[in-house]
Amino acid sequence: MNRDRMSCRDWLDMLADYLDGGLAPESRTTFERHADACGKCARLLATVRDGDAPTEAAPDLTSAVLARTSGPACGLVERTIAGREIAHRDVEYHAMVRRHLEHCPRCRALEAVLTWLVPMLPAMAETTPDHAFAAGVIRATSRAPGRMSWRARVGRWWEGVVSVPLFELQVAYVGAALLVVLGGSPVVPIRYAANFLVSIDSQFDSARSRADAASERLTAAAAPLWHATGGRVLDPVQSAVRQIEMRYVGTTDAASVLWSDFRNVAGALRDGEYTAASNGVRLMRSDVVSLWKALRHGEVSASITGGSEGSESTRAPRADEHSVSRIS
Amino acid sequence: MELTELLQRCRNGDELAWEALVRTYQGRIYGIAYGYVGNAEEARDLAQEVFVRIYRKLTTCRDPQRFLPWMVRIARGVCVDHLRRAKARPPAHDVPIEEDVSLADDDPNPEQHAITNARKRLVYRGLRTLSVINREIIVLKEMQGLPQEEIASMLKVPLGTVKSRANRARIELAKAILALGGGPELQE
């Protein structure tokens, strides 16, 4: 429709001529108008002129590539800003975390809350009740006969029994069956089954490091592709990727919690701590529920993701622009 | 008066000693109950119930060194019992946290005081949206500062679970607070 508008591909074709000064005046105007309107091409032009590092020209490549490879690093960053658990990592690691925070509004908001939250919690150990409280306690204890009637006791005990869901029983049954299947013998299986579970864990780790290497290769391979197409390949899928990415954060988080609880149960079984193991199994139930929720709804709340990457809203209509110019 | 002495007098039925003990620890017990239920009315009843139970069991606490964890353990038991029963019989209405949880009244700066109070209310509201295990870890580890071994044996879960959950619980709480709108406007 509008001949003045050009696609990034056309723009890219003219780039070499433009730099050589070989463009006709009207083509030159069209070329410059596109660069004014299109952030990606403007950055590319700046890169070519000033010899900037290519990564600076393509900040959005990172999140798109991460979404297709390793997933966003938010989970790791969250764990780092929440505590000292990863304190043994080196200076470079922390520099990378700061770099992530610069580009991730979600993690930045979380960090801001944690900054006041963590030191505040110990200060909340004591909360003063109103003045009548102590007097009330003393009244209640001084005339307390100290005994509940047997009726009240039985009632209370029964209430407790009723409120225990049957689920624990079912899990115990399935778990026992599983252990027998894994271990073979009904007498010695538990120890071996636990060792087996732990060995799965180490295989999981090596699989993950292989995946990391693969994602690095993919990132390297994707960079020239992005430059060659002027970002056109990634542009239309950008918003879809963003949504998947947000859902992905919730899902991987829930999965990793489930996994770590699973490992703890295996460890407790191996050490013969059966009460702890069965309580761990109960925790796994709620883990499964939150994993299910994350898978279905993408648990990340809209209020957090709403302000993500301010430039996105200005970029979205441009995807349409390209498709329009292709049709015309 | 030293705690050992105080406990001994309480066990002998000294009302004044008992009153002193209640006054000393009421803030902590009420704080725990508030962390679990996030509601002043309920917290008050629960805290009272906790003290009644402590009173009845005083003779079973022999070691004054272990008095604090012993007391926290009782408080935790009462709160968890209450939550379990509340789950079986859900209340007709969800009581919002509007009451002023006034703590640290000695704050000289009224503006800072208002921010602190707003944040504390957010923490309590956020706590109510967490799963019980995460709530317990925040209350027992972060607020009461109990050692992880103590918490693991109290909750009867593997020690590794407490360790791996501690960080996770913080993140969940911070996310809950963000979702409640506790973001930028509450930063200085």
Ligand SMILES: [Zn+2]
């Ligand atoms: Zn362009």
Ligand SMILES: [Zn+2]
């Ligand atoms: Zn992030």
